[in-house]
Amino acid sequence: MTTDQGQDDVTTTKALIVDEHAAHRSALSQLLAREDLHVHQAETFESASRIVQEDHFDIVIVDLGPAQPRGRAGLLLTEEIKKRAPTTQIVIVSEDQSVGLIVEAMHKGASDYIVKSDAFANQVAALVRKLSRRQSLRRSKIVCTIGLATDSEERLAQLLDAGMDVARLNFSHGEHAWHRLVCERLRRLSDQVAIMGDIQGPKIRIGRMQEDRTVFLDPGATFVLTSRPLEGDANIVSLDYPSLPQEVKPGHDLYLNDGLVALRVEEVIDGTDIVTRVLHGGPLTSRKGINAPRVQLSATVPTDKDRRDIELAVALDLDFLAVSFVTGAADLERVRGVVHEAGGHIPLISKIERAAAIDNYKEIMDASDGIMVARGDLAVEIPTEDVPYHQKDFIEQCNQAGVPVICATQMLESMTVSPVPTRAEVNDVFNAILDGADAVMLSAESASGAYPIETVQLMSRIVTNAEASLPPQEFDIRDTAGTPYFEVIGHGISTMVRHMDSRGDHISAIVAITREGYSARMLAKYRPGVPIIAATHDPRVARQLMLSRSVKPMLLDNTLADPSTVTQMAILQALREGRVRVDDIVLTASGSSWAPQSHTNFIGLFAVRDLLDSAS
Ligand SMILES: Nc1ncnc2c1ncn2[C@@H]1O[C@H](COP(=O)(O)OP(=O)(O)OP(=O)(O)O)[C@@H](O)[C@H]1O
Numbered sequence: 001m002t003t004d005q006g007q008d009d010v011t012t013t014k015a016l017i018v019d020e021h022a023a024h025r026s027a028l029s030q031l032l033a034r035e036d037l038h039v040h041q042a043e044t045f046e047s048a049s050r051i052v053q054e055d056h057f058d059i060v061i062v063d064l065g066p067a068q069p070r071g072r073a074g075l076l077l078t079e080e081i082k083k084r085a086p087t088t089q090i091v092i093v094s095e096d097q098s099v100g101l102i103v104e105a106m107h108k109g110a111s112d113y114i115v116k117s118d119a120f121a122n123q124v125a126a127l128v129r130k131l132s133r134r135q136s137l138r139r140s141k142i143v144c145t146i147g148l149a150t151d152s153e154e155r156l157a158q159l160l161d162a163g164m165d166v167a168r169l170n171f172s173h174g175e176h177a178w179h180r181l182v183c184e185r186l187r188r189l190s191d192q193v194a195i196m197g198d199i200q201g202p203k204i205r206i207g208r209m210q211e212d213r214t215v216f217l218d219p220g221a222t223f224v225l226t227s228r229p230l231e232g233d234a235n236i237v238s239l240d241y242p243s244l245p246q247e248v249k250p251g252h253d254l255y256l257n258d259g260l261v262a263l264r265v266e267e268v269i270d271g272t273d274i275v276t277r278v279l280h281g282g283p284l285t286s287r288k289g290i291n292a293p294r295v296q297l298s299a300t301v302p303t304d305k306d307r308r309d310i311e312l313a314v315a316l317d318l319d320f321l322a323v324s325f326v327t328g329a330a331d332l333e334r335v336r337g338v339v340h341e342a343g344g345h346i347p348l349i350s351k352i353e354r355a356a357a358i359d360n361y362k363e364i365m366d367a368s369d370g371i372m373v374a375r376g377d378l379a380v381e382i383p384t385e386d387v388p389y390h391q392k393d394f395i396e397q398c399n400q401a402g403v404p405v406i407c408a409t410q411m412l413e414s415m416t417v418s419p420v421p422t423r424a425e426v427n428d429v430f431n432a433i434l435d436g437a438d439a440v441m442l443s444a445e446s447a448s449g450a451y452p453i454e455t456v457q458l459m460s461r462i463v464t465n466a467e468a469s470l471p472p473q474e475f476d477i478r479d480t481a482g483t484p485y486f487e488v489i490g491h492g493i494s495t496m497v498r499h500m501d502s503r504g505d506h507i508s509a510i511v512a513i514t515r516e517g518y519s520a521r522m523l524a525k526y527r528p529g530v531p532i533i534a535a536t537h538d539p540r541v542a543r544q545l546m547l548s549r550s551v552k553p554m555l556l557d558n559t560l561a562d563p564s565t566v567t568q569m570a571i572l573q574a575l576r577e578g579r580v581r582v583d584d585i586v587l588t589a590s591g592s593s594w595a596p597q598s599h600t601n602f603i604g605l606f607a608v609r610d611l612l613d614s615a616s
């Protein structure tokens with residue numbers, strides 16, 4: 001049986017089910033078809049062996065059957081497929097839960113082993129969904145703004161397959177019901193994707209144009225911004241910030257639509273209407289933003305709207321909250337207060353988009369859980385040619401401090417209308433990774449563009465290429481002077497990776513056991529140049545690590561145990577999930593059971609094979 005042939009290349013994962021029971025095959029096929037997989041079936045190992053010689057499968061599910069020697073034949077099939085197609089993921093299903101058989105299956109190359117129970121078909125389907133989002137080699141992260149172009153379940157699934165790590169919901173657009181719906185869809189599709197809410201802050205926007213038309217402002221024309229409610233046209237439009245007429249003065253310049261349109265204030269009439277002259281004309285649509293760089297605005301973050309949006313963010317248990325128009329640490333203090341009042345705890349990402357934020361950058365960074373270089377507004381608030389210098393400087397300071405940093409806006413802007421970006425845009429994404437950004441972000445490209453999936457796929461390829469050009473150790477190992485003494489562990493692990501490399505013994509991953517995510521971030525700060533598998537029991541911590549470069553969160557499927565057992569279980573789980581291989585050498589970082597209050601204080605060095613041998 002084959003599902004609908006997909007229209008594009010993001011829905012072509014192929015799976016083969018090998019099971020002697022027709023009823024089991026058909027039940028599982030139906031479940032997998034819902035995951036948009038192309039599903040084939042084989043009744044016997046012999047027919048499966050023939051099918052895999054003729055066709056490539058991404059995933060093969062092998063039911064070992066009730067007893068030996070059938071099980072043995074299934075393991076031989078596993079070995080044969082792995083030899084022929086090493087990238088094929090094999091899931092073994094069996095009633096036999098003996099450790100010896102499980103270990104042997106892993107040795108033969110199985111990615112996972114599911115013990116048959118009443119719910120096994122659902123378990124297999126969930127695992128296959130996970131495996132089909134192929135383990136990406138990319139270490140830096142991709143943030144996608146969700147909008148009307150991508151809010152369907154189908155599109156969201158395609159964004160995930162294409163490489164979205166964090167979904168951004170911009171509270172400047174859309175009703176609460178819409179944000180709630182998108183969140184529910186995302187959570188249904190993935191327990192790993194992080195969701196970031198973005199509060200508007202004291203951003204001034206124009207109101208609606210009549211029938212949401214696009215109007216054109218001609219240079220030299222008069223244009224009025226009014227606090228009176230009305231539907232806009234090419235002569236006048238309303239404002240969503242009623243005190244602006246009191247706060248501007250003749251001679252002030254106002255920029256609309258990310259600076260595409262510039263207006264000079266001539267006079268204010270009746271305390272409500274700002275009469276302006278159009279300096280640079282251009283198109284204008286409903287709800288576009290206004291920047292007033294020289295105006296001392298009285299509004300601060302959080303606004304009343306922000307408070308309502310924060311309550312929603314807490315109710316939806318969002319993983320990050322981006323805070324617009326931050327000017328100092330006090331703004332973050334107030335936002336944090338509102339988050340706590342609403343009964344939540346959400347890491348805050350400060351958006352750097354005001355001139356004042358540049359002056360107060362250090363205090364903002366120290367008070368933030370992450371930084372976003374929000375180049376859209378920043379390039380209007382300060383001279384556009386000054387932005388690249390600040391981008392590099394902010395990223396460098398974040399890297400030094402171990403604070404995750406996102407580079408945002410217009411990264412592949414031309415792909416909103418074209419399947420091919422400009423050469424300069426490709427360079428921009430590449431260079432942001434060389435600068436050291438943990439994540440790169442898409443705005444209109446993924447929210448309202450014509451090619452959202454293609455844009456994410458391309459961004460992922462550019463990022464992977466950029467990472468390949470980085471030196472194996474991204475930095476000269478940083479000094480730990482001035483940091484807490486336990487950060488020496490992060491420094492030490494990075495040094496060990498480098499030393500092992502110089503001997504020709506490559507470390508393939510660091511497995512870090514992390515309760516609150518701190519140790520994984522601390523390891524990432526020293527940019528060891530290999531994936532950090534952050535093993536945690538807390539799904540929220542796992543999602544909040546999605547923003548940090550090199551950190552690959554892994555939700556532990558075992559229950560709490562002492563730290564050394566958790567480390568062993570974590571390596572075995574990483575092996576089952578295809579994150580490490582049998583021949584790999586891994587470093588581990590964890591706490592100890594006899595100093596449970598301490599931070600990470602144990603480093604381990606393991607050959608994965610030894611661990612398997614001792615478990616058998
Ligand atoms: N929830 C949404 N619904 C509809 N369109 C959206 C949504 N989110 C974003 N968009 C569209 O994508 C464009 C770019 O998204 P982005 O989040 O950068 O918004 P913005 O309005 O430019 O700004 P800001 O980030 O300053 O709030 C928006 O101008 C809007 O047209």
Ligand SMILES: CC(=O)C(=O)O
Pocket residue numbers: 324351353373374375376377378408409443
């Ligand atoms: C992302 C955003 O808000 C900006 O670039 O202005």
